[in-house]
Amino acid sequence: TAALTAGLDRIPDQLGYLVISEDGVLASAGELENDEHTASVIMQMVRTANRFRLSGSADHFRSPGSEDVPFKRMSVLEDFVLAVTVSGQKVFVVKRQHAHP
Template sequence: MATAALTAGLERIPDQLGYLVISEDGVLASAGELENDEHTAGVMMQMVRTASRFRLSGSADPPFKRMSVILDDFVYTVTVSGQKVFVVKRQHNQKEPISV
């Protein structure tokens, strides 16, 4: 599969700092702050494997399609589609709590 087809639209995500496209075979595509980041790819794949083990009883559906890892300054959005895992690192624009 061509890299352009794998990454179509990832560059247009608002506040995107970088992305990874991962399969069981490793990193298929990467850019920005995540370019060639094998360590983060490994950590994200382990998180996906762990989360995939949590199935609701009797459900044939995958346990999740999207997962967010929220840190102080940025957020990793992880989407599983087919046999690929898409990880996008975005700026985390924290909103101050509303005082009433």
């Protein structure tokens, strides 16, 4: 798991992280440790976002070298930020402090 999580601990204001695949949670820490519910919700959001094709701009949101994923990152904002990045067959989620303006 060290290769999966390399660098996630060094993200500023990081409160926790998840590394997810279709098989479930591969790694987790902090406030997201063993958070299967959040992992499930995030995976459903990724699946839903993958179904969207914005007319004329779908290629703009595709990850380089990927024909399946129409986006590379998404963020969910509340009192915190869930930054979601898709890379290969894995979804990386980092929970960070939200800097209110």
